[in-house]
Amino acid sequence: MARQEAVSDRLPDQGYRAETRGEALVSNLRVYTRRTALLVGACLALAPLAPTPSQAAARIQHLVSPGGIEAWFVQDSTVPVIAMEYAFGGGATQDPAGKTGVASLVSDLLDEGSGDLDSKTFHERLDRRAIDLSFSATRDYFRGSLRMLKDTSDEAFDLLRMSLTSPHFDSADVERIRSQVISSLQSDTTNPSALAGRKFLQMAFGDHPYGRPADGTLESVPSITIADLKDYTRRVLAKDTLKVAVVGDIDAGKLGQLLDRTFGSLPAKAQLTPVPDVAAAKPPQRAFIPLDVPQTVVTFGGPGIRRHDPDFMAAYIVNHILGGGGLSSRLYHEVREKRGLAYSVYESLVWMEHSAIFVGNTGTRADRAGDTVEAINQEVRRIAEEGPTQKELDEAKSYLKGSQMLALDTSSKLASAMLQYQLDGMPIDYIEKRNAIVDAVTLDDAKAAARRLWGQGLLTVVVGRAPQATAEPAAMTPPPPKAN
Secondary structure, eight states, X not given: OOEESXXXXXXXXXXXXXXXXXXXXXOOOOOOOHHHHHHHHHHHHHOOOOOOHHHHHTTOEEEEOTTOOEEEEEEOOSSSEEEEEEEXXXXXXXXXXXXXXXXXXXXXXXXXXXXXXXXXXXXXXXHHTTXXXXXXXXXXXXXXXXXXXXXXXXXXXXXXHHHXXXXXXXXXXXXXXXXXXXXXXXXHTTOXXXXXHHHHHHHHHTTSGGGSXXXXXXXXXXXXXXXXXXXXXXXXXXXXXXEEEEXXXXXXXXXXXXXXXXXXXXXXXXOOOOOOOOOOOOSOEEEEEEOOOSEXXXXXXXXXXXXXXXXHHHHHHHHIIIIISGGGSHHIIIIIIITOOEEEEEEEEEEOSSOEEEEEEEEEEGGGHHHHHHHHHHHHHHHHHHOOOHHHHHHHHHHHHHHHHHTTOSHHHHHHHHHHHXXXXXXXXHHHHHHHHHHTOOHHHHHHHHHHHHTTOOEEEEEESOGGGGSOOOOOOOOOOOOO
């Protein structure tokens, strides 16, 4: 299935089952900490089954706090838990020139001491109260997540307020986290998936901010100063770009007070550097990175379809048929089941504020890399020329409608979806309307979307021992328009 931006230097969802991803869910992975385990354990001990997502969706409220903070809110007292997801516009595109990695480093440091609490004391407070607080930076957004038991809501929101408004950025904490980031970046120099992801983004976006490594580089991260971190928080963490989604056991009045207390003292307006729209590079193109590793990694993709494009839902469905449907996808059948070339293969739609791409990934034996690339190209060419069958379209629609409900089966998942719908500019009742939008896609729509997505071929990056994979592909002639 497709998903929103969340593109890191490791491209989206590498190593994760495609069928578990929802179009509205951003899977910035969070560490399963001890306090998360305590929170989940408490929920399971106390909870009967929660209301279905469709029931919850019908109760989404547009809440405006006394101080003017807006949020989408579902009040649910099934379990004494509150989940909040929020985002500020900006993300890694706001890293200063030559200093990629600032946003990512800020996200690692906001909970390393703030207010009158040093790092150790701050984390002890989180652990003692089973509060799960985390931050992440995507290319377009600086995101945060907060989960807590109802009884700890005051303390949880207070700790979040301190993180956002008075982070310490103590030199000892900065250097400790910086060393961890540098160690990870050094590890990435021998990680074929990381190398393929970075090269793919460079091919797709060139000098545009989307082409820069969001986690930084071994050259940029050491140059980031504490002043850079403070300047980023001052410019980016502001109320005018803030989007909030809350699900849980709290009433609207109390939530409004907590939102004002938490976000009310932030600057009224962000000071963001404008980011231009950009189209991904036109395929076909291919790059090879030699690396002496047991398994060759193949990353492939090309220009996608943006979220508000009229063809988006058709593209979303046909992409599920080609590579997003896990064991049922065409690529899985052709590459694994039919030819035994790889253990898994997937493809995702990825949409951003200023562009869109599709991205796929697989790994194979070095001596089978050329065959794997050719098999992928053949299947992409076939669906571009012929489109899906009616049976494939009907089955994909049925699956995607049903999986949406399973994708929203917890408070945290529903809060994430509600936030993503806001970031995507969807209406507050989108969950209720979505199935009808899926049903409205015709076979002709799906075929047209397939031609548009894959008719030009692929951008392909191969990392490994397979020199034959560097051969330049023949340019693909776009298939002629189908007669009406």
